Amino acid sequence: MASIACSLRAVRPVAMRFAPRAAPVVRMAPLRSFSSSRMTTSYISRMNINRKTNQCPPSLTGLARKYTKDHEWIDLSADRKTGVIGISEYAAEQLGDVVYVELPPASGEWTEQGDSIGAVESVKSASDINAPVRCKVTHANALLEEKPATINQVPEDDSAGGGWIVKVEVDEEGAKQFDELMDAAAYKEFVAE
């Protein structure tokens, strides 16, 4: 993803302003500074949904979200054994209209950090999505097959209607790699560079 993101920097420097959107951001302490009424609303609505299904939103129990230089994000669960992966708002904006998302099969195989776990196509470009940490894909977001534009709309949303890409299992090595990634504040600084 790094490619696209950087590529358009020269063309559209303004687009680098980080525009946090909706739900996923809220639960992360470092990102609270971005708070807006939009987020609050969606936070509440998420809570409602979760109350209905009587489930604790997985994201609320998670440690935090971290970002890679390639503009992927990953949420790691509190027990550091599972995660959710997607691409950042910034990357989604730089990609332009996503017209197809190639999802990986849940093959049961481990993917090394930095290796491809899928691809998206936008504006005649096939772009790899890379594993932020060593992981094993357990679920792919089937919604993206039908509505690839979800990635443009809510790329950082890890809920049912969101633009997350895969759910993964993470091992000790992956969890260690997670610790080395950028938190939201560091990532914000990174894309502003």
Place this chain on the structure above:
Amino acid sequence: MIPSRLLNRRTINRLRTSSLSPLPRYLTSSSSPSASSTTRFSTDAASHPSNRVQIYLSHSTDPLLNLSVEHRLLQITPPDSTILTLYVNAPSIVFGRNQNPWLQVNLGRLAQIAQNPSAAGWNDAAVQLVRRRSGGGAVFHDGGNVNFSVICPPERFDRNKHAEMVVRALKALSRPNTRVNERHDIVMDVASSAQKATYKVSGSAYKLTRLRSLHHGTCLLRSPNLSSISGLLRSPAQGYLDARGVDSVRSPVRNVDVDNDEFKDAVVREFEGMYGEVQLRDEFDDTALQVEEIRKGYEELGSKSWTWGQTPRFAFSTHPTEEDPRPRAELPFDLKMRLVANHGIIEDMDIKHSDGAAVDGLDASVFHGARVWEVDDWAASLARAGLGSSLSEEAGHWLNHMFGTEYTSL
């Protein structure tokens, strides 16, 4: 450190005209020991950090070979290097990574051309069908079309930058009416006495990886098959097929009318103007297949599971459905058929009489799990599924036409 492999323009021109004759091993040097003498493509030189600007000319006209060498260069060239590759392919339809060949291509016509070119009015080599690794739509290549490819670091990637480079080359060749349009294509504005028209002369596609980005594009110079392109890229299944993935945008095309070698020289000059000193000039031909990774990429690209099996989910339906309500032409047989395939593998097949009544004795579930590209004759398959002989003949014949079995079974 490998000394820069410098080669002057005159040498390149000489080599270009000498085409397939053995090339002198001017490139090998004692400090690049494994730049083996058995192959003309040197992985060591391509990946050496000192070779920050590289230019390759291909002598192969095999689209699979050229795309595979290009892909290998994308993987191994130094992260901050910029690489230009120029190649010409034998007649081929090259379609995008996430496209549906049953929807983009007239497979029946490809089969006619392959089996009986003169009856098909075809005076060139058979047309190969290739799914490339980059995005974008379907294009036609032949000997009158030169492909350019630029690999550069992601932070310098820009969709128009190297299309503009090619436009400057065309302008230098007295084609001032060329420009890059909003789709990042190169077009030519042609004014005749009565009206002004714009024609596409070059299309582009991109592949972006973590460390490198690739822009490759076509340039129609003197294609002898210009008038056939539109018919080759039109599928009979279009009105029945609803495909996820990427569609092509049809554009009227035209030749720029420039000589291939003059064009290559002009592009090389513009590239040199942009990136300065060239540390490595190399050429390759079909012997590049001796490099194991190139051979692997070549085999993958040429495999049926890539060409057909990489197809995004699609539904084929003889009648309007909720998802695809387009009106359909009336069929000459009393059946409604709907097929859903993912990765070219049938997930659902439904066959009924036109009024919705079940067909006696028919079990369409036998199609589940079948690979669409491996169904050689739908008539036989329908008969095996229990459809009566006259209906299976009629419907099967029609499906053979829709799915281009004449071609897929070649």
